[in-house]
Amino acid sequence: MVRRGANQPSVRGYNQALVLDRVRRSGGLSRVELAASTGLSAQTVSNITQRLLEAGIIEEAGRTLPGDRQQAGPGKPRTLLRLVTSSRYAVGVHLDPSLLTIVLLSIDGTVVARRSRPTPSASDPNRTVRLITKEIELLLATADVDREPIVGIGIAAPGPIDAERGIIVDPPNLGGWHRVPLRDAVAERTGFPVVLDKDVTAAAVAERWMDAAGTATSFAFLYLGTGLGMGLVVDDEVVRGGSGNAGEIGHIVVDPSGPTCVCGQRGCIAVSCTPASLVEDAEALGILPATRVGNDPRTIDDAFSALVDLAAAEHAGALTVLERGGERITRALAVVCNLLDVDRVIVGGPLWARLSPWFERQVPDALADLLVTRSVRRVTVTGTNAGDDVGAIGAACLVLDEALTPRPASLLLA
Ligand SMILES: [Zn+2]
Known part of the structure; x- marks a missing residue:
């Protein structure tokens, strides 16, 4: 299914996410190609790309001659737009019962740093929260990335979860974890916004992101x-x-x-x-x-x-x-x-x-x-497609997905 855009001002956020999604998946598109593939008007595409350029999320990257590419028609050479891969990052934490994995993902879905270590087997959630926080700090230090471009932290954890409250509820494979408010605990300790989701959902989100x-x-x-x-x-x-x-x-x-x-x-x-x-x-x-x-x-x-x-x-x-x-x-x-x-x-x-x-x-x-x-x-x-770290990559994708993916469901509420 190919999504099409709409030109009303009330759906500005959706359209911007749609344009960004196309640029990200393609590796580089001209404004004309963006208009053709999203169904948005040339003026709307121009406004959106201007905003994204000013925010430093995309950049102009060379030109393509008409006829070079399938979608190109007659006219002057077109400027390609592509993601600035270092413009935004997300941290992904996968709390598996046996292995704790943490990745730093850039906006194009590349793992720029990763760490993993055995999940503490003691039934002490506080110890695990301290470990997660410490590992995130070590990851950011080794990756040499400032805090500013980091959009947030995603945590993928075994279910069941209380999604609304960000709580892990009695997962069968994490002994001693009874109603642990993991999302807020990590947010307080790190100062980043945190989203929590089930590991399997995070994995599905990763797969969708990696599907060029x-x-x-x-x-x-x-x-x-x-x-x-x-x-x-x-x-x-x-x-x-x-x-x-x-x-x-x-x-x-x-x-x-x-x-x-x-x-x-x-x-x-x-x-x-x-x-x-x-x-x-x-x-x-x-x-x-x-x-x-x-x-x-x-x-x-x-x-x-x-x-x-x-x-x-x-x-x-x-x-x-x-x-x-x-x-x-x-x-x-x-x-x-x-x-x-x-x-x-x-x-x-x-x-x-x-x-x-x-x-x-x-x-x-x-x-x-x-x-x-x-x-x-x-x-x-x-x-x-995402390899052994699919849970952690998915956790980071949750954050990027929340910020960047066009969703018709949210369009209905706009
Ligand atoms: Zn059963």
Whole structure:
């Protein structure tokens, strides 16, 4: 879907965001091309670009001769406009139960600095807040970027969250985190505006930002981490739901004879596809030694790596465990794809790099067979464009997205 602009003064903010979005995705456009691709009048484009030039967000960058580019018609040479990549930055924090990752993202989506370290396993949210603040300061110091161009801090955290109040509410994989007002705590300590969102939603926002062609308009982002979750973009809108907690796929039943879940059902994703459940399967079958001490995310992660290493060495039992996990996750994906009719599934998260060889071999074809739209079109399944840091990059994109992305929903209120 290609968005078109409107020329009323009440939608000035929307139009400016639209122009900036086009410049950012294209890498450089002339005013004529901007008018053509947004549907805005030449005068509106001229006014907007003037404001953006004065704010130092875009710059004039050389000229293109008519005929050089597809969209160009007759006339004098046209000045290309492009983003000033150092004009704005955002900090992204991904609070994963096992790893804390922080990135500094420039306005064009480039990671200019990153830090990561293990998330403190002690159930002491205050200690984690202090660590986040310290790591942000260290990141900014090493990146040598002033505070002034930094738009704000985004935090991606496991759900559920209280989006309105910026509170993390009892996430199953962060022991001791009960109603922690993380957004305000980090804002107070750093002095920056802070936005908080679910990790899976942040990942979906990152994917949308990194999609230079702007073609990823309806997709499900399957997040493979300590827990499994889903970020959703439908008809080019990020789906957050009424309370900011959309995408909880953990209690979709994929194995009716599977283990009992805290929710009272049997064989939910949360107890049959997570790294912890695959590790337990492998231990029960004697594939991994049943000598593991502890059940914390980092210990599980180490055991999961051992399982993947065995599979990579063609260990038949390890392969079976991963395949069974793949079958179950495929069933859950089919539920989501059939419900929302998305065009693609994008997969990422901390487990993706380790699981991708088996996932890619198994899931796309199996999923295709389960979809009611199989005779209409094939739903593509691909790995993330944003790499292992998708959560942190997404957190930074939340800030840029809030400031820079055109939204028809806000247009209705303008
Ligand atoms: Zn359940």
